[in-house]
Amino acid sequence: MKPLLTVDHVAKSFTAPDGRITPVIADISLELAAGEFISVVGPSGAGKSTLFHLLAEQTSPTAGAVTFHGERRAGQPFSAYMPQKDLLLPWLSVQDNAGIGLELSGMRRRDARRRIAELLPTFRLEGRATALPFELSGGMRQRVALLRTVVQNRPVLLLDEPFGALDYLTRTELQLWLSQLCARDGLSVVLITHDVPEALLLSDRVYVLSNRPATVRHVLEQQAPRPRDLSFLETAEFRHNERLLLDELTASTREGLAA
The missing domain is CATH 1.10.8 (Helicase, Ruva Protein; domain 3)
Known part of the structure; x- marks a missing residue:
């Protein structure tokens, strides 16, 4: 069975008025099956928002393709996009x-x-x-x-740091509520977040991006079934995966500073 959503070796560059080309995404591939919840994390400025604009069909890739059930659907939106602010x-x-x-x-x-x-x-x-x-x-x-x-x-929900501006208690309550809702209704979700525990609590799979121009640095598959509650934060799997993601993110940040 074909994935619901496929990002196939996508690249994106922007051209300034003076002709300078700025590559933002170098090579990103990811997949989302029906009913899955995946998260994308990465350093600030890595190109996460640009990736979402591609998924929301607000811009087109410079190379590669975004497909729905293996097909390009020009003029037929397959996603619904929730930005950071409620608007x-x-x-x-x-x-x-x-x-x-x-x-x-x-x-x-x-x-x-x-x-x-x-x-x-x-x-x-x-x-x-x-x-x-x-x-x-x-x-x-x-x-x-x-x-x-x-x-x-729409078949795919795109959530761009939906709880980032909320206080800790409200954010935690909404994360638990969203976890239950997505599992119960079989929603297919791509989430951008800077919150590593949030990504681990909600996701089947987490994609870690490198510094700009972004590539997929690491893909973490989680074993614990969804929905998860706060007890998951005390498990060995959570502690191991949190350390792994933080190691990848801090290493990527150090590499960016050294570049």
């Missing part, structure tokens, strides 16, 4: 912020609201349909943003 519109309610993508795709507002209402309990937002963003906590805002992403019903 909720302050004048719209929870239900209308969450349903804005459905409306933009042509669904009538009343039908979008009906669909959102069905999902509010799943996202722990029951009773908040008509609330405005300023009335919500940071964790609630992120759940609205994730609902806005999931409700588009």
Whole structure:
């Protein structure tokens, strides 16, 4: 069976107005099967966001290909993208912020609201349909943003550090909630994160990128089944994998400083 999503030896360079070429990604390959959760970690400036722009079809690779079920799908989006900031519109309610993508795709507002209402309990937002963003906590805002992403019903979810700006307790609570949600509903997810424990808690597989121009430095396969709870953080597997990832990341940072 072909993977759901394949990144096949992708490279990306940018050309400045004066003709200078800046390579950002040199060679990245990764795969995502249906129902899998993978994470991408790497040093700051390694090209993680550029990789996500490629996956979100906001830009095209200089070389290589991104395929869905082994095929290129020009004009047929296969992913839904959640950026770092929630980007909720302050004048719209929870239900209308969450349903804005459905409306933009042509669904009538009343039908979008009906669909959102069905999902509010799943996202722990029951009773908040008509609330405005300023009335919500940071964790609630992120759940609205994730609902806005999931409700588009695209095969692949792209999460760009969705909990990075939250406090430790809120972030941990949302990580555990997301772990349960993804495992229960069989969501297929690619996550960018700087948080090594987050990557290990949530992921089937973690890809470690090198410094720019990025390559895949290491691929870590995890054995513990998902969903995982906080007890996983006390296991020998977690401690071993955390040390391995931190060693790879710090080595990559040292190499970048020496270059």
